[in-house]
Amino acid sequence: MRIVNAVAATAFAIGGLLFAIGAALAQSGVDATACASVYLVGGAFFSTGGYASVLQVVNQPRPGPDGTPRQRPWRWWSHEPSRLEWLSAVALFAGTLVFAINLVDSFIADLDAAGEDRLVWSPDVVGCTLFLVSGQLALAGFRRESPDRRRRDLGWWIVAVNQLGSVLFMVSAVASFVRPTTGDELAVGIANWGTLTGALCFAIAGLMQELERPAT
Numbered sequence: 001m002r003i004v005n006a007v008a009a010t011a012f013a014i015g016g017l018l019f020a021i022g023a024a025l026a027q028s029g030v031d032a033t034a035c036a037s038v039y040l041v042g043g044a045f046f047s048t049g050g051y052a053s054v055l056q057v058v059n060q061p062r063p064g065p066d067g068t069p070r071q072r073p074w075r076w077w078s079h080e081p082s083r084l085e086w087l088s089a090v091a092l093f094a095g096t097l098v099f100a101i102n103l104v105d106s107f108i109a110d111l112d113a114a115g116e117d118r119l120v121w122s123p124d125v126v127g128c129t130l131f132l133v134s135g136q137l138a139l140a141g142f143r144r145e146s147p148d149r150r151r152r153d154l155g156w157w158i159v160a161v162n163q164l165g166s167v168l169f170m171v172s173a174v175a176s177f178v179r180p181t182t183g184d185e186l187a188v189g190i191a192n193w194g195t196l197t198g199a200l201c202f203a204i205a206g207l208m209q210e211l212e213r214p215a216t
Helices: 002-027 032-059 084-105 113-142 147-152 154-175 188-209
Strands: none
Touching (some): 113 154
């Protein structure tokens, strides 16, 4: 479990850093294909972190008959929609996969405004929505505890920072909508800065997660 946690944390830290670099390059006017390549590699790390997060939830120790946490046989997947932790992790992983569609479609050349909004912008918004849903579900799991205890919990801070990143990603997605009449984005600067700051949130949360010590 500690190895899986380290994989998830490292993947989100690297993925977030690469997204931030891609956004900085885009804001600096670097070739769009080069920026898309950086984003694509970052997206692969995000998907790796997303699946590792699912593995953490699926394989975390569960209380036995005597109430003592016990490790079950290792599983690569499960179906547990009644658990907030599982729903949150699956929504996060699904969001990274939808982002992958957005990132791959961004390499398609000569898209008109309608094509950009359908193939690039729409998956971006769906992915951001799934990230927000994942964060809300994770925060809901912490609401059972007292506010003072939540603030002392490293896991709560990790989720909170990630959720801030998700909000910034959504701001970026909305700002990147391509106007059908002009073919221009609504606000290129806001889109790039939203991606950059949101990605840094995920990178910071990934570094924070490196400090977690999950039960084995």
